[in-house]
Amino acid sequence: MISLRISNLTVYYDLNPILIDIYLEFESGKIYGIVGPNGAGKSTLLKSILELVNYEEGDIVFFENKRFREIKEKVAYIPQKEIIDWDYPITVFELVLLGRYVHTGILGRISKFDREIAINALKKMNIYELKEKQISELSGGQQQRALIARAICQDAQLYLLDEPFVGVDIITERKLFEIFQELKKENKTLIIVDHDLARVQKYDELVFLNRKVIAKGKPKDVLSSENILDLYSEKLII
Amino acid sequence: MIEPLQYEFFLRALLTSIIIAITSSFISPFLISKRWSLLGDAISHAVLPGIAIAYILKIPFFIGAVTSAIITAIFVGFIENKTKVKGDTALGIGLSGAFALGIAIMSIIRTKDIDLYHILFGNVLAIRNSDVILVSVIAFIIIVSILALYKGFVLWTFNNTLFKLYGFPDELFRYFLIILISISVVSAVVAVGIVLAVALLIIPGAIGYLIFKRISDIIKFGAFISIISVVLGLYSSYYLNVSSGPAIVIILTIFFIITMFISPKDGIITRIIRTYKRKKQIEWQDKIKLLYELSENGLSIENIKGIKIFEFVKLGIIEIDKGKIKFTPKGKELAQRLIIAHELWESYLKSHNVAEKLEHYSDEEIIKILNDILKSKD
Numbered sequence: 360m361i362s363l364r365i366s367n368l369t370v371y372y373d374l375n376p377i378l379i380d381i382y383l384e385f386e387s388g389k390i391y392g393i394v395g396p397n398g399a400g401k402s403t404l405l406k407s408i409l410e411l412v413n414y415e416e417g418d419i420v421f422f423e424n425k426r427f428r429e430i431k432e433k434v435a436y437i438p439q440k441e442i443i444d445w446d447y448p449i450t451v452f453e454l455v456l457l458g459r460y461v462h463t464g465i466l467g468r469i470s471k472f473d474r475e476i477a478i479n480a481l482k483k484m485n486i487y488e489l490k491e492k493q494i495s496e497l498s499g500g501q502q503q504r505a506l507i508a509r510a511i512c513q514d515a516q517l518y519l520l521d522e523p524f525v526g527v528d529i530i531t532e533r534k535l536f537e538i539f540q541e542l543k544k545e546n547k548t549l550i551i552v553d554h555d556l557a558r559v560q561k562y563d564e565l566v567f568l569n570r571k572v573i574a575k576g577k578p579k580d581v582l583s584s585e586n587i588l589d590l591y592s593e594k595l596i597i
Numbered sequence: 598m599i600e601p602l603q604y605e606f607f608l609r610a611l612l613t614s615i616i617i618a619i620t621s622s623f624i625s626p627f628l629i630s631k632r633w634s635l636l637g638d639a640i641s642h643a644v645l646p647g648i649a650i651a652y653i654l655k656i657p658f659f660i661g662a663v664t665s666a667i668i669t670a671i672f673v674g675f676i677e678n679k680t681k682v683k684g685d686t687a688l689g690i691g692l693s694g695a696f697a698l699g700i701a702i703m704s705i706i707r708t709k710d711i712d713l714y715h716i717l718f719g720n721v722l723a724i725r726n727s728d729v730i731l732v733s734v735i736a737f738i739i740i741v742s743i744l745a746l747y748k749g750f751v752l753w754t755f756n757n758t759l760f761k762l763y764g765f766p767d768e769l770f771r772y773f774l775i776i777l778i779s780i781s782v783v784s785a786v787v788a789v790g791i792v793l794a795v796a797l798l799i800i801p802g803a804i805g806y807l808i809f810k811r812i813s814d815i816i817k818f819g820a821f822i823s824i825i826s827v828v829l830g831l832y833s834s835y836y837l838n839v840s841s842g843p844a845i846v847i848i849l850t851i852f853f854i855i856t857m858f859i860s861p862k863d864g865i866i867t868r869i870i871r872t873y874k875r876k877k878q879i880e881w882q883d884k885i886k887l888l889y890e891l892s893e894n895g896l897s898i899e900n901i902k903g904i905k906i907f908e909f910v911k912l913g914i915i916e917i918d919k920g921k922i923k924f925t926p927k928g929k930e931l932a933q934r935l936i937i938a939h940e941l942w943e944s945y946l947k948s949h950n951v952a953e954k955l956e957h958y959s960d961e962e963i964i965k966i967l968n969d970i971l972k973s974k975d
Contacts, residue, residue, distance in 0.1 A: 409762055431764055438758060447630055447755045448810050457752060461763040465749035493810035493862075530966045 361423060362387045362517050362548040363408065368417030370400070370407055377403045379571050381417070387516070388546045390539050392562030394553050396591050399569040401552040402439075405519050409436055421517065432461040435510030437520045440502055445495050451505050452490040455480050458512030480511040484538065500531030507538060518542065520551045524558065536561055556587070601835045610721045610841070613732050614827035617788045617797065620736040622819030623743045624781045625802030626812045627774065630754045634799045635685060636670065636775075639692035641782045641794035643669035645699025645716065652711060653702075659731050659783060666779035669695045674775075696791075719790030719842030722834065728787050735784040739777055743816075750774065751812055788827065789842035797823065800849040807860040822852055879957045882935055885914055889932035892922050934964065941967045 361384055368381040377400045385391055393401050406412040408419055410427050421430050435458075458480070459473040481487040484504040489497065497505060503523055510518055524532050539549050543563075551562070559565055565581045567573040567590045574586040601607040628637055644662040651661025669691045676687035703713055715723065743750060753760045753770045761767050778798075785794035801823045805815030830845030837844075858866050888909065906922075909915045914928035924932065938959035942952035945967060959967070 411758065411761065428764065431762060434762075436758070436762055442758075444630065444755065448626065448806060448812055448815055449751070449755060450810055453751075453811065457756070457759065460748060460752055463748075465746060465752075465765055469748075529970065530963065533966060533970070 360387045361385070362421065363550070364418075364420050365404075365408070366418045368404075368407060368414055368419065370403055370412060370414045370417075372403075376570065378407070378414075381568075381572055383566060383572065383575065385517075385548050385550060387548045388543055389563040390543055390549045390551065390561075391564045391566060392551050392553050392559060393566045393568055394556065394559060394590070395568040395573075397554055399590075401554070401568055402521055404568065405436070405521055405550075405552060408519060409434070432513060433516045435513050435515030435518050437506045437510055437518065437523065439521045439525060440499070440506070440523075441525075443502075443506070445497075445502065447494065449494055450490065451486060451492050451494055451497065452477060452481065454494055454505055455490075455508045455512045458509040458514075461513055476514070477508075477512045480508040483511060483541075484508040499527055500534060503527060503531065503535060504538070507535075511542075516547055518547060518549045520549065522552055522554065524553065524555070532558070598832075601832065606722055606724075607831070607835065609726075609729060610724055610831055611828065613724050613729050614721050614788050614831060614845070615824050616732050616736045617784050618801075618823030618827045619820045620732075620739050620781050621785055621797045622801045622816055622823050623739050624778055625798055625800075625819050626805060626815040627750055627754050628778060628798055629802040629806060630812075631774075633778070634795065635688040635692070636673065637778060637782060637798045638795040639673060639688045639695070640666045640670055640779050641786060641791050642692045642699070643695035644783060644786050644791055644794075646695055646702060647699075648711065648716060649699050649702035649706065652708065653706065662783045662786070663779055665695065666782060667776060670775045670779060674771075715790070716786070717790050717792050718840055719786065719788055719793065721788050721831070721841045724787065732784045732787055735780045739781055742773070742777060746770075746773075747813075789845055793842050793846045796846040796849060800846075800853050804849075804853050804856045807856050807864065808862055810862070823849065826852060881912075882931070882957055885909070885928065885932050886935045886939075888915070888922070889924060889928070889936070892924060934959075934961070938964055938967075941971060945971060 363383075363385040365381055365383045368378055369376065370378040381404065393404065395401050403412060407414050407417075408427070419427070421427060421434065427434065456469060456473065456477045459469060459476065463469060463473065478487065478490075481490050484507055486497075486501055486504050486508060489501060489505075494502065494505065507518075523535060527535070539551075542549060553559075559582060560578050562578060564576065565578050566575045567581060567586055569590050569592075573589045574581045574583075602611075628634060643666045645665075647661035647663070647665030648658045649661075650665070651658045654661070673684075673687045673691040676682055676690065677684045680687075682690075703711070712720075714720075749760075749765060749770060752763075752765070753767070753774070757767065760770070781798065782794050785797040788794075789797055801819030802815055804822055805818045809815050809818060826848040827845050829848050831841055833839055833848075834841035834844045856864070858864050861867055892915075906915070906917070909928075910917065913925055914931070916923045916925055935956050938956040939952045941964060942955045942959070943949055946952065946955075
């Protein structure tokens with residue numbers, strides 16, 4: 360099934376084009392890597408999908424024909440770790456439970472059922488023992504897992520991850536990929552923004568993005584010196 | 598202790614201050630987590646022109662105070678959003694501009710009806726019945742709003758993006774929180790005056806931040822510590838003849854300083870103790886490893902000098918049987934884990950010294966993954 364279809368997307372910031380005429384389709388049960396240099400518009404692409412930025416032109420639909428507002432609980436955004444206030448007084452359990460808020464609303468009560476879902480998400484991410492810790496006490500890898508647990512708790516189908524490997528050691532990176540593989544088995548769609556070529560082989564599908572889509576497809580098809588030069592070249596032919 | 602309670606003015610001051618203390622504690626953690634302390638300060642200074650204008654227009658002071666507080670908050674937000682000036686500068690401009698305007702108007706009208714000193718530094722002992730009602734109404738609004746929208750305020754202050762993604766009203770919450778801050782400032786001004794109002798709004802939360810890991814606990818403890826502070830402040834004002842506002846704020850500050858040192862979560866002394874314990878633990882682990890390596894070569898108790906054997910026995914690391922040292926299963930597991938971790942790190946990083954350090958931080962999980970990585974390298 361197609362989880363997300365982006366067609367004809369163009370985004371400007373002031374008068375500069377950040378994304379130009381993007382056509383992309385993402386299927387469920389796959390891990391996608393969106394790779395490109397800094398300033399290539401990767402985060403902007405995620406933000407456009409999430410309607411956090413306005414786009415001049417284009418169309419973004421989820422699960423065949425739904426708008427973001429209609430299926431917002433099915434889409435989880437896992438932002439770059441740095442933008443989270445890790446000193447905020449909140450426990451790991453409460454952080455994960457935030458994922459239920461999209462279902463209960465602000466005024467609704469958190470039920471026993473919601474708590475159970477949160478506990479299952481914690482167990483799945485192997486951080487159940489840490490549930491009463493304050494989030495500031497977690498290591499980098501545990502923080503990342505807590506954020507993913509929140510997305511699982513939300514019961515998302517489509518995961519958008521912005522640079523999950525930044526500031527993460529190689530051990531944690533492996534762990535994260537194991538987690539992604541598990542989610543993939545459950546037929547989730549994972550779209551991972553990555554600035555580095557080091558991990559490209561691990562994705563099912565790659566999108567080389569530098570304001571435009573430079574190449575897309577399986578890693579073995581996309582990885583060519585021509586494409587890589589295109590991707591990292593300063594000059595962009597519009 | 599009982600003597601001042603005979604006076605109606607003292608009782609009234611006590612009751613009002615306690616209500617204000619509780620009210621401020623409900624706002625405090627949100628103000629701090631949003632890094633809006635300076636906004637609280639700007640809003641409290643903006644109360645002054647409001648009071649002055651209200652006097653000229655002959656409307657209740659409260660309405661003037663809240664109106665000018667909100668106008669200032671919006672003005673500051675406008676500067677921040679529409680210009681290149683950063684938030685702290687915008688707040689500085691709003692704060693000093695509003696305060697100057699207030700002082701200027703006061704100096705023109707020169708009335709005896711408003712005591713500038715009391716507005717600036719508070720005089721809760723001279724409180725009127727109308728103030729008690731005002732403070733109670735504000736307390737009711739704030740406490741009910743925070744309790745009803747608690748989840749929303751936590752999500753909004755913790756992760757604004759998620760709040761928006763979940764389709765909740767971002768702008769509405771921003772302005773609602775600003776309004777709640779504005780009215781809580783007005784009530785804090787009654788107790789400690791304009792200049793010190795921000796203390797009542799930030800110190801209780803700051804103390805809680807150092808101790809607790811949940812907003813709800815910070816609110817509860819903040820209320821507790823502020824009530825103690827206002828009571829102590831009023832008594833010291835009565836007996837020592839200190840101004841009540843400064844007395845309250847000094848006591849709160851003292852509580853903060855004490856917490857900073859002895860907080861079990863993150864106090865300075867706690868951190869020193871923790872570092873010391875960690876160092877000791879590493880020393881112990883090194884000794885255990887050494888002992889284990891020696892005991893593998895058939896070491897007996899007579900050969901050991903300088904290591905307090907009985908302490909290892911006490912910890913359940915070793916047993917002594919007929920003069921022979923034997924590791925307990927627990928001791929064996931620990932020693933072997935250290936040795937394996939060391940070997941793995943050394944072959945991974947090619948550095949003995951680094952491995953010597955990292956072995957102390959490696960649990961089963963790290964060892965397993967490290968092992969996998971090394972295997973896949975071969």
